[in-house]
Amino acid sequence: MIRSFLRISLRNLGRHKTHTLINLVGLGTGIAASIFILLWISDELSFDNFHEKGDRVYSVHINNQQNDGRLDTYGATPAVLKDKLLDDIPEIEHAARYSFETEVLLKEGKDSYQEKGIYADPTFFEIVSFPIVSSKGNNPLNEKYAIAISQNLANRIFQQESPLGKSLTLPNGLEVMVSDVYENVPRNSSLQFDFVLPFDLLLDENPWMQNWQSGGSRTMVLLQEGSKNPNMKLSSLISENCEACTTEPFLFPFHKQRLYSEFEQGKSVGGKIQQIYLFAGVAFLILAMACINFMNLATAKSTSRSKEVGVRKSIGASKQSLVLQFIFESVLLASLASVFALILIQLLLPFFNEVTGKNLELELGSPVLLGGIVGITFLTGLMSGFYPAWLLSRFNPSKVLKGDSSAGLTGAGIRKALVVAQFATSVVLIFGSLILFQQIRFISERNLGFDRENVMAIDQNEGLIKSFPAIKNELQQLTGVSQVAFGGNNIFTVPITSSDLVWAGKSDQEQLNFKVFRCDEGFLPTLSIPLIAGRNFIGKGDSSNYLINRKAIELMGLNLEEAVGTKIEMWNGPGEIIGVTEDFHNDNLKFGIQPLVFMYSENVGNHYFIRLSENQTMQSTLDQIETIFQEYNPDYPFEFSFLNEVFDREYRQEQVIGKLSMAFTVLAVLISGLGLFGLSLFSAEQRAKEIGVRKVLGASVVDLVLMLFRDFGYLVGVGLLLGTPIAWWLADRFLSNYAFHSGIHWSIFILITGFMLLLTLISVGFQSLRAALSNPVDSLHTDG
Numbered sequence: 191m192i193r194s195f196l197r198i199s200l201r202n203l204g205r206h207k208t209h210t211l212i213n214l215v216g217l218g219t220g221i222a223a224s225i226f227i228l229l230w231i232s233d234e235l236s237f238d239n240f241h242e243k244g245d246r247v248y249s250v251h252i253n254n255q256q257n258d259g260r261l262d263t264y265g266a267t268p269a270v271l272k273d274k275l276l277d278d279i280p281e282i283e284h285a286a287r288y289s290f291e292t293e294v295l296l297k298e299g300k301d302s303y304q305e306k307g308i309y310a311d312p313t314f315f316e317i318v319s320f321p322i323v324s325s326k327g328n329n330p331l332n333e334k335y336a337i338a339i340s341q342n343l344a345n346r347i348f349q350q351e352s353p354l355g356k357s358l359t360l361p362n363g364l365e366v367m368v369s370d371v372y373e374n375v376p377r378n379s380s381l382q383f384d385f386v387l388p389f390d391l392l393l394d395e396n397p398w399m400q401n402w403q404s405g406g407s408r409t410m411v412l413l414q415e416g417s418k419n420p421n422m423k424l425s426s427l428i429s430e431n432c433e434a435c436t437t438e439p440f441l442f443p444f445h446k447q448r449l450y451s452e453f454e455q456g457k458s459v460g461g462k463i464q465q466i467y468l469f470a471g472v473a474f475l476i477l478a479m480a481c482i483n484f485m486n487l488a489t490a491k492s493t494s495r496s497k498e499v500g501v502r503k504s505i506g507a508s509k510q511s512l513v514l515q516f517i518f519e520s521v522l523l524a525s526l527a528s529v530f531a532l533i534l535i536q537l538l539l540p541f542f543n544e545v546t547g548k549n550l551e552l553e554l555g556s557p558v559l560l561g562g563i564v565g566i567t568f569l570t571g572l573m574s575g576f577y578p579a580w581l582l583s584r585f586n587p588s589k590v591l592k593g594d595s596s597a598g599l600t601g602a603g604i605r606k607a608l609v610v611a612q613f614a615t616s617v618v619l620i621f622g623s624l625i626l627f628q629q630i631r632f633i634s635e636r637n638l639g640f641d642r643e644n645v646m647a648i649d650q651n652e653g654l655i656k657s658f659p660a661i662k663n664e665l666q667q668l669t670g671v672s673q674v675a676f677g678g679n680n681i682f683t684v685p686i687t688s689s690d691l692v693w694a695g696k697s698d699q700e701q702l703n704f705k706v707f708r709c710d711e712g713f714l715p716t717l718s719i720p721l722i723a724g725r726n727f728i729g730k731g732d733s734s735n736y737l738i739n740r741k742a743i744e745l746m747g748l749n750l751e752e753a754v755g756t757k758i759e760m761w762n763g764p765g766e767i768i769g770v771t772e773d774f775h776n777d778n779l780k781f782g783i784q785p786l787v788f789m790y791s792e793n794v795g796n797h798y799f800i801r802l803s804e805n806q807t808m809q810s811t812l813d814q815i816e817t818i819f820q821e822y823n824p825d826y827p828f829e830f831s832f833l834n835e836v837f838d839r840e841y842r843q844e845q846v847i848g849k850l851s852m853a854f855t856v857l858a859v860l861i862s863g864l865g866l867f868g869l870s871l872f873s874a875e876q877r878a879k880e881i882g883v884r885k886v887l888g889a890s891v892v893d894l895v896l897m898l899f900r901d902f903g904y905l906v907g908v909g910l911l912l913g914t915p916i917a918w919w920l921a922d923r924f925l926s927n928y929a930f931h932s933g934i935h936w937s938i939f940i941l942i943t944g945f946m947l948l949l950t951l952i953s954v955g956f957q958s959l960r961a962a963l964s965n966p967v968d969s970l971h972t973d974g
Contacts (some may be wrong), residue, residue: 192518192586199241199842202208203697204260206447207666209487212864212867213487213523214523215231215530216487216527216865217484217524218527218530219532220477220479220480221524221528221566221570222534222535222890223473223536223854223857224473225531225562225566225806226535226538226542227470227472227473227854228562228563228566229550229552229559230469230546230548231469231470232352233378233548235449237378237380237445238444238447238448239445240379240738244319244445246408246414246415247412248419249408249409249439249441249444250275250401250411250442251440251441251442251453252437252440252441253456255437255438255702261453261455262687263453265410265705267407267408267409268404268405268428269287269389269400270400270401270431271409272285272286272287272409272428273479278427279420279424280414281414281418281425282413282414282420282930283412284316284414285318285400285409285410285411286310286313286390286410287307287311287408287409288308288310288311288408288437289308289309289673289816290308290407291307291382292308293308293649294361295319295361295652295653295825295826296347296359297358298356298357299360303343304651305343305384306382307383307384307402308381308386308387309389309392310331310386310389311388311389311704312329312332314410315330315370316728317410317412318381318410318684320372320836321372322338323372323373324352324370325354325369325371326355330370330386331370331386331388331544331676333367334390334869335364335366335388336366336368336386337368337387338369338370339353339371339384339963340372340373340374340385340694341371341374342374344371349955353368353371354368354370355377360650361652361653363397366387377549380447380448389407389664397534397663399622400920402432402435403432403434403435409819410444411817419441419724420441421441421561424438424440424458425438426438443686447856448460450462459600461929464848469854471866472619472851474856477573478572478573479612480860480861482574482612482865483864485574485605485608486605486608486609487750498679503578503962504751509551517571517572517576518576519572519575519576520571520575521572523574524567524568525569525571527570528563528570530564531777539552540937545623545850545853546846547842608865611859611909612865613862613909614910614916615858617860617912617914617942617946618852621853622918622920622921623852623940624938625938626847626851627848629844629931629932630841632930633779633841633844633933634838636775636930638719638774638775639719639775640719641717642717642834643834644803645799645800645869646801646815646833647797647799647830647831647832648797648799649796649829650796651823654826655793657823658793658798660822661822661823664818665818668804668811668814669803669806670803670806670810670815671675671800672710672803673716673799675710675715675716675771675798676709676713676791676798677707677708677709677795677799678708678709678795678796679708679795681776682778682840684707686706686762687704687706687869688703688704689701689702689703690760690761691758691951693702693746693756693759702745702746702785704738704742704745704784704785705786705787706761706786706793707776707785707788708794709727709788709789710791712811713788713799714726716801719771719772720772721770722740722750722772723750723751723770724737724768728787728865730792732768732790733790733791734767735765735767736758736760736765736766736787737761737770737787738769738771738785739785741773741783741785741786742770742785743770743808744785745785754768754770755959761789762789775930780929780931781929797843849888859949862949863952867953870953884897898954899954902950909944910948914939919933919955922934
């Protein structure tokens with residue numbers, strides 16, 4: 191039976207080459223889009239799922255209660271929390287503190303290596319699975335002055351020699367011994383590091399981290415086997431040891447924190463997982479649209495197979511065998527389309543990787559991927575083949591053999607409804623892509639309140655801290671450099687928040703949060719941040735004075751006139767407000783502008799900023815700057831970013847989603863166009879006699895084309911009416927996630943309506959013109 195099905199299917203596919211080619215392109219494109227999305231989703235879901243004890247590994251998060259009732263949630267914990275967890279929570283088997291990833295210069299003899307790593311407790315390797323491949327002892331990091339390095343780093347530094355027992359020198363002159371080598375960290379790990387130093391070394395340099403109110407480290411735990419999440423026991427651990435603290439720790443599954451990173455009122459409300467749901471839905475919609483095309487094209491050609499069905503029924507073929515035959519044919523076509531899709535994916539995968547920033551491969555040996563492809567192929571075959579199979583199997587053989595090819599043909603309403611659904615979906619996808627790109631453009635063109643053009647950002651290191659005064663002096667002599675400054679953090683999303691600011695009139699019960707930014711006197715002029723009252727820092731003489739922004743004086747209940755001179759106290763000790771800056775964006779545009787306090791510092795932080803003169807040759811100036819840095823800081827590579835590049839990285843996720851959305855929208859529109867072509871083909875076949883009669887009676891070609899176009903214009907109009915309100919609602923919900931966003935302008939609807947009508951004209955016009963130009967004698971003779 192299978193051989194018979196295969197022979198009949200191949201014969202029919204070969205007989206209708208144009209029909210087969212259109213289906214191959216439509217289904218192949220839909221399957222390719224689905225497999226691309228499957229690859230992306232599979233990669234995202236694989237992150238942090240390789241840990242052997244992953245179901246028992248939890249990250250410690252903090253809920254911080256604000257005065258307005260809001261709960262802020264973050265993963266930075268006080269270092270002293272670890273011991274309390276082990277002492278008070280019996281369900282916890284191991285706990286480990288680990289730092290945020292940091293770059294450190296490691297020296298081996300005369301060679302220097304700038305590498306990214308972490309500080310961690312020895313139990314870190316007991317909790318997560320980064321296997322040790324060689325070690326000097328029974329336990330990793332078994333000495334305070336030890337270091338564990340990856341295989342990659344071991345090969346780079348020591349080549350073929352064994353690294354165990356060899357010494358590396360840290361920037362502060364401290365020597366550490368290589369005690370362990372671990373396997374390279376997998377690409378699908380949210381933690382990426384090439385070395386691990388003992389956490390105690392970090393504590394020695396930063397004793398403030400032992401304060402209960404600090405948040406300079408991260409903590410993870412491993413629960414005992416069979417234990418449930420003991421969150422109820424954790425809530426009071428910090429407040430019991432710190433009366434002024436309003437923070438509560440809780441455990442969150444480690445493997446979920448990348449995808450479920452967004453919290454509201456202490457509860458996980460999603461994060462990147464929403465993108466996975468979104469693109470899974472897009473994949474299903476594109477595949478469904480491709481299947482609809484197949485159904486429409488199959489029914490459009492059904493009259494040509496009516497006699498075949500009639501003959502097979504008259505000689506005893508059952509309805510079930512006919513259904514199986516046609517479904518087999520659709521699954522075979524879907525399989526051929528999958529081969530086309532795999533070729534398409536292989537060609538486009540480098541481009542897809544470039545857009546997404548991933549390194550995906552089409553590993554057909556992977557059971558998950560292979561199963562996914564087979565499943566998509568089989569599902570596509572069933573979805574696209576069931577309705578045509580059911581329809582064709584209902585032909586009345588006696589009427590068909592007498593010449594009535596339309597006997598048994600029904601479901602015109604269903605076909606039109608499916609095309610309307612296609613167009614409504616296309617409207618939503620196009621609208622969503624345009625709104626997303628409009629928001630990305632809004633972000634990129636937004637006036638942030640400071641000038642980020644022609645500003646270099648250079649990461650701080652130990653060598654720069656010692657030599658920067660001399661470097662700054664030489665930089666200021668260059669004609670291509672207009673300003674030089676120190677600034678503590680990422681200015682686009684200032685990470686440090688504190689409620690420690692004290693001033694007269696502040697209630698003891700109030701816990702008001704201010705962002706904190708350390709900088710020197712050059713920072714404001716370098717970024718062209720305007721002062722609206724008072725003056726800028728002058729130098730070290732202002733080390734206990736402060737600048738604040740307009741939002742801060744509003745939160746403090748002050749007016750602009752009285753703010754300057756107000757006595758306040760913070761980490762730099764008691765002082766006064768000497769100046770007020772205009773508000774500028776100091777957080778992601780999803781959030782509003784935050785109250786901000788500037789503290790004077792020349793080296794506590796991460797970045798140096800250099801503004802280049804606009805009337806000088808850029809490359810020549812950069813070469814001069816590099817020469818100066820290499821002279822004073824030869825151990826470290828000269829690396830920098832322009833602030834515009836830092837800003838683009840800040841919103842890279844939105845840019846990736848925008849590009850993917852547009853790419854898949856183009857595919858959906860292409861498939862919709864094929865759907866219209868299929869229905870116009872069907873309509874032209876069904877109305878061939880009517881067209882012939884009208885032409886004989888004097889109808890012009892234009893009249894006939896407009897007659898056929900009118901039916902499809904109606905379907906497009908209904909699709910627009912259905913899709914527009916859905917698109918508007920979804921766009922409004924998306925934009926509401928941003929405190930600063932673009933609007934939804936009526937011109938978008940006009941643009942989409944015009945595009946849809948043009949698409950309809952292109953898709954339907956060819957077939958309509960062909961039918962209108964055909965010889966009416968042929969259609970009337972054939973039909974009669």
